Amino acid sequence: MAPANPGIGGLSQSYDVVIVGGGQAGITLASRLTEDKSINVLVIEAGEANLGDQLIMTPALATQMFGKDKYDWHFQTEPQVFGPPYHFR
Numbered sequence: 001m002a003p004a005n006p007g008i009g010g011l012s013q014s015y016d017v018v019i020v021g022g023g024q025a026g027i028t029l030a031s032r033l034t035e036d037k038s039i040n041v042l043v044i045e046a047g048e049a050n051l052g053d054q055l056i057m058t059p060a061l062a063t064q065m066f067g068k069d070k071y072d073w074h075f076q077t078e079p080q081v082f083g084p085p086y087h088f089r
């Protein structure tokens, strides 16, 4: 039976909640919201899934992600008055 509300590429035409960003907060929120099966949630994520990626799964390798386009949006903070003598790139 065809879905009642078919959208493009398996997407629905409407959602109750749209979450922009599938990071820790976005996915946690989506997971909690969809515990109620009556709520339709769409998560829009700009990055790759990176499932099983050892650089992400291995805490000791975390610094190797800095500066790599696959992992790093290259946003910078302002230099921090009370922070370390560097700011994240």
Ligand SMILES: Cc1cc2nc3c(=O)[nH]c(=O)nc-3n(C[C@H](O)[C@H](O)[C@H](O)COP(=O)(O)OP(=O)(O)OC[C@H]3O[C@@H](n4cnc5c(N)ncnc54)[C@H](O)[C@@H]3O)c2cc1C
Binding pocket: 020, 021, 022, 023, 024, 025, 026, 044, 045, 046, 047, 059, 062, 063, 065
């Ligand atoms: C190298 C590294 C190691 C870390 N290790 C730890 C750790 O061991 N333990 C710990 O507790 N914390 C750790 N942190 C911190 C932790 O990752 C962050 O505090 C946490 O991910 C923040 O969650 P968030 O949901 O706010 O943002 P994020 O998890 O960054 O999620 C934001 C998401 O939004 C997406 N996004 C951005 N703009 C758009 C857009 N326009 N459209 C669609 N999607 C968009 C991004 O791609 C991203 O997936 C680490 C951080 C880094 C950088």
